[in-house]
Amino acid sequence: xxxxxxxxxxxxxxxxxxxxxxxxxxxxxxxxxxxxxxxxxxxxxxxxxxxxxxxxxxxxxxxxxxxxxxxxxxxxxxxxxxxxxxxxxxxxxxxxxxxxxxxxxxxxxxxxxxxxxxxxxxxxxxxxxxxxxxxxxxxxxxxxxxxxxxxxxxxxxxxxxxxxxxxxxxxxxxxxxxxxxxxxxxxxxxxxxxxxxxxxxxxxxxxxxxxxxxxxxxxxxxxxxxxxxxxxxxx
Numbered sequence: 001x002x003x004x005x006x007x008x009x010x011x012x013x014x015x016x017x018x019x020x021x022x023x024x025x026x027x028x029x030x031x032x033x034x035x036x037x038x039x040x041x042x043x044x045x046x047x048x049x050x051x052x053x054x055x056x057x058x059x060x061x062x063x064x065x066x067x068x069x070x071x072x073x074x075x076x077x078x079x080x081x082x083x084x085x086x087x088x089x090x091x092x093x094x095x096x097x098x099x100x101x102x103x104x105x106x107x108x109x110x111x112x113x114x115x116x117x118x119x120x121x122x123x124x125x126x127x128x129x130x131x132x133x134x135x136x137x138x139x140x141x142x143x144x145x146x147x148x149x150x151x152x153x154x155x156x157x158x159x160x161x162x163x164x165x166x167x168x169x170x171x172x173x174x175x176x177x178x179x180x181x182x183x184x185x186x187x188x189x190x191x192x193x194x195x196x197x198x199x200x201x202x203x204x205x206x207x208x209x210x211x212x213x214x215x216x217x218x219x220x221x222x223x224x225x226x227x228x229x230x231x232x233x234x235x
Contacts, residue, residue: 005079107157167201188207
């Protein structure tokens with residue numbers, strides 16, 4: 001499993017990955033560049049490039065010999081911003097058979113709302129500025145330039161446009177019904193509809209009451225069942 005964190009993510013592997021490791025799966029976790037001591041600057045493009053670099057490592061002879069990685073059984077799993085990264089990565093890499101995404105924050109949709117709603121945009125700018133001041137996070141160009149780039153490329157960054165490339169894949173999507181960061185009607189539902197409509201693959205759609213960061217223990221069991229029966233086990 002290639003785990004792709006939200007933003008700003010965590011300096012160490014989060015506790016909710018323990019059930020996956022305990023079940024015997026390899027998990028690769030990394031902080032994106034520009035976060036938690038990693039060199040460079042954080043941006044959407046850089047995060048995607050980081051995910052591609054991690055995937056390339058997992059497919060390397062070194063990963064196979066040292067860590068017993070099966071290069072044909074790598075599963076991206078992302079949460080929030082990382083869900084957006086995971087879906088885009090899978091769309092770009094046809095050899096990825098399975099992908100999992102949890103409370104996806106579709107940054108293309110978010111950037112469109114920044115364009116349309118001054119108060120919403122200002123609140124997010126303050127949030128990014130505060131994170132940059134309090135945490136080891138370095139946004140490319142600072143908060144204003146970072147957001148401006150996302151707004152300029154909002155249509156390109158709408159992950160719904162990448163979903164046709166996932167036809168025929170095995171996908172599981174988790175959504176929180178009271179998500180305050182990535183509301184279901186703007187983020188989860190368009191992605192779920194896009195995956196279900198005309199997709200000849202195996203799509204599992206899960207929702208539960210709760211907010212963006214609420215713990216959902218039942219989803220751990222669902223994820224493991226999906227890995228064993230639909231994804232890796234299905235191979």
